Amino acid sequence: MNYNWDWSILVSEPYMGWLLQGFGWTIAVSSAAWLIAFTLGSTLGIMRTTESRLLRWIGTGYVELFRNVPLLVQFFLWFFVFPEILPDDASRWVKREMPLPAFTTAVVALGLYTASRVCEQVRSGIEAIGPGQRAAGKAMGFSEPQIYRYVLLPVGYRIIIPPLTSEFLTVFKNSSLALTIGVIELTAATRQIEEYTFQGFEAFTAATVIYSVITFAVMGAMRVVERRTRVPGTVALGAK
Amino acid sequence: MSDFDFSVILDNLPFLIEGLGMTFLLTLLAIAGGLAIGTLLALARLSGFAPLAMVAAAYTNFFRSLPLILVIFWFYFLVPLILGRPVGGFYSVLVAFILFEAAYYSEIIRAGISSVRSGQVAAARALGMNYWQTMGDVVLPQAFRAMTPVLLTQAIILFQDTSLVYVVGLKDFLVSAELVANRDQRLVEMFTFAAAVYLVFCLLGSYAVRRLQQRFAT
Numbered sequence: 001m002n003y004n005w006d007w008s009i010l011v012s013e014p015y016m017g018w019l020l021q022g023f024g025w026t027i028a029v030s031s032a033a034w035l036i037a038f039t040l041g042s043t044l045g046i047m048r049t050t051e052s053r054l055l056r057w058i059g060t061g062y063v064e065l066f067r068n069v070p071l072l073v074q075f076f077l078w079f080f081v082f083p084e085i086l087p088d089d090a091s092r093w094v095k096r097e098m099p100l101p102a103f104t105t106a107v108v109a110l111g112l113y114t115a116s117r118v119c120e121q122v123r124s125g126i127e128a129i130g131p132g133q134r135a136a137g138k139a140m141g142f143s144e145p146q147i148y149r150y151v152l153l154p155v156g157y158r159i160i161i162p163p164l165t166s167e168f169l170t171v172f173k174n175s176s177l178a179l180t181i182g183v184i185e186l187t188a189a190t191r192q193i194e195e196y197t198f199q200g201f202e203a204f205t206a207a208t209v210i211y212s213v214i215t216f217a218v219m220g221a222m223r224v225v226e227r228r229t230r231v232p233g234t235v236a237l238g239a240k
Numbered sequence: 241m242s243d244f245d246f247s248v249i250l251d252n253l254p255f256l257i258e259g260l261g262m263t264f265l266l267t268l269l270a271i272a273g274g275l276a277i278g279t280l281l282a283l284a285r286l287s288g289f290a291p292l293a294m295v296a297a298a299y300t301n302f303f304r305s306l307p308l309i310l311v312i313f314w315f316y317f318l319v320p321l322i323l324g325r326p327v328g329g330f331y332s333v334l335v336a337f338i339l340f341e342a343a344y345y346s347e348i349i350r351a352g353i354s355s356v357r358s359g360q361v362a363a364a365r366a367l368g369m370n371y372w373q374t375m376g377d378v379v380l381p382q383a384f385r386a387m388t389p390v391l392l393t394q395a396i397i398l399f400q401d402t403s404l405v406y407v408v409g410l411k412d413f414l415v416s417a418e419l420v421a422n423r424d425q426r427l428v429e430m431f432t433f434a435a436a437v438y439l440v441f442c443l444l445g446s447y448a449v450r451r452l453q454q455r456f457a458t
Contacts (some may be wrong), residue, residue: 064446065439068400068443068446069435069439070414071400072414073403073414073431073434073438076418077431080421080428080431081432084427085428173306173307176307176308176309176310177404179407187307200321204310204313204317207310211305211306211307212305212306215305216305
């Protein structure tokens with residue numbers, strides 16, 4: 001194996017700046033996409049547990065559609081196809097005036113895709129509570145929104161903290177797909193360093209370390225949260 | 241939408257089917273390799289021999305903390321470097337997929353093995369079977385039966401993930417569709433068609449998963 005090691009490349013300019021900027025974009029894409037995924041996913045998850053057949057049907061349809069098309073294809077659909085099928089004015093706005101087109105598209109695509117996964121977690125959390133609590137809420141004279149607000153959701157979210165954590169980490173990792181439409185996030189930045197310097201080993205190592213450190217840090221932190229919020233009297237899923 | 245041109249799809253159908261063949265080939269080889277290494281990793285983790293279990297756990301957690309795209313880039317860069325000569329994108333991508341999937345499969349298989357009741361192991365040992373006979377003839381067949389639905393779900397995810405070979409330009413289904421899209425300036429038609437094809441295959445797959453779950457549930 002013939003290779004010239006040069007680890008100093010990682011701390012010299014402009015490469016260190018590329019790495020830091022890439023990391024910044026990774027964080028920005030992941031957190032913005034998570035915001036969409038969490039709110040929309042929760043809404044859809046709740047819809048799938050309500051008594052209305054229409055709402056349940058919409059939730060199921062959304063999940064089946066978004067989970068069964070590869071994320072990369074969804075990126076391309078939002079980036080290349082969506083602006084074309086809009087009415088003229090909207091199409092022009094998306095193509096010419098929308099701020100940060102690649103970033104915005106990546107956030108929307110990743111957010112909507114992940115919402116389908118969050119939806120399934122929220123649904124399973126609510127279903128895990130069992131019908132007794134809902135019946136009890138009804139017997140106390142709660143309206144349906146009140147049952148969700150005061151009975152089902154506070155317990156449901158606590159049950160699904162571990163799977164939600166891994167969904168968040170999946171968003172964090174999937175944000176690397178944004179490079180396919182031109183967002184220079186962490187993976188793209190290291191690829192760029194490799195192409196400019198041929199020091200691929202050092203560059204990819206940097207990205208690898210950053211991704212795994214963040215992952216293990218988030219997992220460690222969430223384990224503490226999970227222990228503190230465990231629902232008394234239940235076998236916490238994936239605890240310990 | 242009125243000028244949606246179906247003919248571009250029909251005209252390029254043989255080319256697209258060739259790409260789809262590559263997608264399926266990659267999926268199948270990655271499943272086979274991932275299952276083989278994943279099983280070994282799971283056995284290592286459950287072996288009760290601490291150093292071996294730790295190595296397997298470290299491998300699994302490490303790969304699960306990385307984005308697949310980064311792993312693909314790693315091996316695209318590493319494999320030719322280690323071999324000292326350029327190999328096609330196919331082999332480096334295949335290695336990346338197998339090693340990456342092995343981490344995910346090992347977690348599924350570990351859960352599957354743990355679900356086999358311990359009396360089965362005791363009975364096999366009482367009959368005088370050694371470790372490999374116990375695992376190969378008694379535990380693993382039951383474990384794999386129990387986890388078939390989950391393994392199939394993972395296979396569907398893998399099928400979708402093979403589209404990421406786009407980043408190194410390997411000609412799978414998505415890349416073929418993209419090539420046609422750019423050459424004929426038919427982005428809307430080609431990407432919509434690609435999405436529809438993936439959707440149909442994945443829906444068929446998840447229908448099969450549901451059927452299997454119902455069969456095993458009874």
